[in-house]
Amino acid sequence: xxxxxxxxxxxxxxxxxxxxxxxxxxxxxxxxxxxxxxxxxxxxxxxxxxxxxxxxxxxxxxxxxxxxxxxxxxxxxxxxxxxxxxxxxxxxxxxxxx
Amino acid sequence: xxxxxxxxxxxxxxxxxxxxxxxxxxxxxxxxxxxxxxxxxxxxxxxxxxxxxxxxxxxxxxxxxxxxxxxxxxxxxxxxxxxxxxxxxxxxxxxxxxxxxxxxxxxxxxxxxxxxxxxxxxxxxxxxxxxxxxxxxxxxxxxxxxxxxxxxxxxxxxxxxxxxxxxxxxxxxxxxxxxxxxxxxxxxxxxxxxxxxxxxxxxxxxxxxxxxxxxxxxxxxxxxxxxxxxxxxxxxxxxxxxxxxxxxxxxxxxxxxxxxxxxxxx
Numbered sequence: 362x363x364x365x366x367x368x369x370x371x372x373x374x375x376x377x378x379x380x381x382x383x384x385x386x387x388x389x390x391x392x393x394x395x396x397x398x399x400x401x402x403x404x405x406x407x408x409x410x411x412x413x414x415x416x417x418x419x420x421x422x423x424x425x426x427x428x429x430x431x432x433x434x435x436x437x438x439x440x441x442x443x444x445x446x447x448x449x450x451x452x453x454x455x456x457x458x459x
Numbered sequence: 460x461x462x463x464x465x466x467x468x469x470x471x472x473x474x475x476x477x478x479x480x481x482x483x484x485x486x487x488x489x490x491x492x493x494x495x496x497x498x499x500x501x502x503x504x505x506x507x508x509x510x511x512x513x514x515x516x517x518x519x520x521x522x523x524x525x526x527x528x529x530x531x532x533x534x535x536x537x538x539x540x541x542x543x544x545x546x547x548x549x550x551x552x553x554x555x556x557x558x559x560x561x562x563x564x565x566x567x568x569x570x571x572x573x574x575x576x577x578x579x580x581x582x583x584x585x586x587x588x589x590x591x592x593x594x595x596x597x598x599x600x601x602x603x604x605x606x607x608x609x610x611x612x613x614x615x616x617x618x619x620x621x622x623x624x625x626x627x628x629x630x631x632x633x634x635x636x637x638x639x640x641x642x643x644x645x646x647x648x649x650x651x652x653x654x655x656x657x658x659x660x661x662x663x664x665x666x667x668x669x670x671x672x673x674x675x676x677x678x679x680x681x682x683x684x685x686x687x688x689x690x691x692x693x694x695x696x697x698x699x700x701x702x703x704x705x706x707x708x709x710x711x712x713x714x715x716x717x718x719x720x721x722x723x724x725x
Contacts, residue, residue: 362558364526364547370558371543372533374566380594382576383585392718396711401578402606403675404682404706405571406666408699409599411683412690413659423656430660431667440608440664441501447660448504451653 419455426451488619491612495623498608502600505657506628507635508649509537514639515646517544524640531636535596535629538695539568568696574703575602582609582616589618596625599699600661607665674713682706 390398414423430447434440510531517527522544530540542564549555575597582605585593601624609616639646649655670676686702693701 364522364550365529367547367550367558367561368526368530368533368543370562371530371539371565374562375534375536375539375569375572376594378570378573379576379597380590382573382578383580383590383594383597385577386580386584393711393715396714397707398578398581400675400678400707400710400714401574401703402603403666403669403679404710405574405578405599405699405703406603406662406669407679407683407706408686408702409603410659410662410666411687412695412698413655415687416690417655419655423659426656427659427663431663434664434667438668440661443664443667444501444504444657444660447663448653448657451656455653 422451422454425454487617491617491619492623494612495605495616495620495625496627497623498604499600499624499627502604502628502657502661503631505654505661506600506631507638508647508652508654510632510635511639511643511646512649513537513540513544514636515643516541517547518640518643520544520546520548521550522547524637527640528633528636531633534565534569535632536565536569536572536598537632539565542568542694564694568694571599571696571700571703572597574700575599578602579605579621582606583618583621585618585621593618593621593625596622596629598625598628600628601625603662603665607669674710674717677713678706678710681709 410427414420414427417423426447429450430443433446434443437443513531514527517530517540518524522530527544530543534540534543543561546556546561546564550558550561576594579593579597579602601621604624605616605621609620612620666679670679682702682705685705686698689698689702
């Protein structure tokens with residue numbers, strides 16, 4: 362099978378889950394599953410963060426950057442400032458050889 | 460909007476409503492689109508080097524410039540593109556990855572988008588054609604940003620806002636793929652630039668304002684730590700799906716229990 366054909370198949374298995382979820386908006390759900398959906402963002406976002414920080418070979422730097430970035434967002438409410446501040450903290454530690 | 464040439468007593472707003480009934484929603488699309496587009500800009504810094512790195516990996520595995528670009532245009536899912544770029548290195552050789560292996564890995568890594576669509580469909584009302592379009596460009600980042608920042612939109616996030624956020628990454632990801640595919644070997648790696656930390660920082664910035672209430676904090680902790688544990692034995696996309704579902708189940712169960720206790724006490 363050609364590489365292009367494999368890529369088309371990769372597309373064919375990636376698109377349907379994206380589309381299917383968007384189509385279930387009008388399905389009536391019992392309270393338990395409504396609560397479930399309410400917790401999906403916080404749960405997914407936490408699952409995206411922690412392995413990228415603690416599972417990284419450079420985890421001490423990333424942990425420090427996360428603490429700094431998290432504090433900035435908490436105090437300022439500004440996302441871009443948190444990212445830049447955390448990135449600056451990361452580079453400060455890395456430049457100092459930590 | 461001052462129009463001095465109008466006769467006295469002319470009611471501009473009623474004229475506008477009668478003459479151009481479709482102008483409201485139609486003219487609201489582009490401002491919302493650009494707001495969505497702009498809200499993703501802080502993430503570009505982290506995206507560009509990774510798209511370049513993906514393209515360099517894909518080219519090193521023997522993909523042509525066109526094949527490398529085609530994957531970014533169609534599949535458009537970073538983690539699975541990286542995995543496939545690596546797997547294609549041994550493609551067609553004895554002991555190398557098979558087509559089935561690459562496609563199955565892609566499916567496992569990307570099945571989590573079902574959860575994003577499901578969650579988004581409760582926040583945004585989309586028509587059938589809008590769903591067909593929005594589905595193609597759905598990513599972790601667009602989902603997270605629309606869910607958290609979309610609440611600031613008047614009347615909640617609209618199709619224009621969602622599409623703006625989605626295409627913001629699509630354009631940057633594809634432009635950077637082309638850059639990497641053509642000249643990536645001379646560009647610095649994400650490790651050299653240290654930009655791997657931007658992805659978790661961006662999501663942390665989205666998570667922090669959400670952490671209100673004991674149950675929410677508990678769900679975040681449980682899901683995050685479970686994902687960390689699972690990531691030692693399972694591929695990334697599958698980890699997000701399992702930990703994401705597990706954490707949300709925990710939250711729903713704790714909420715149900717709290718409600719039951721409150722009702723028993725009342």
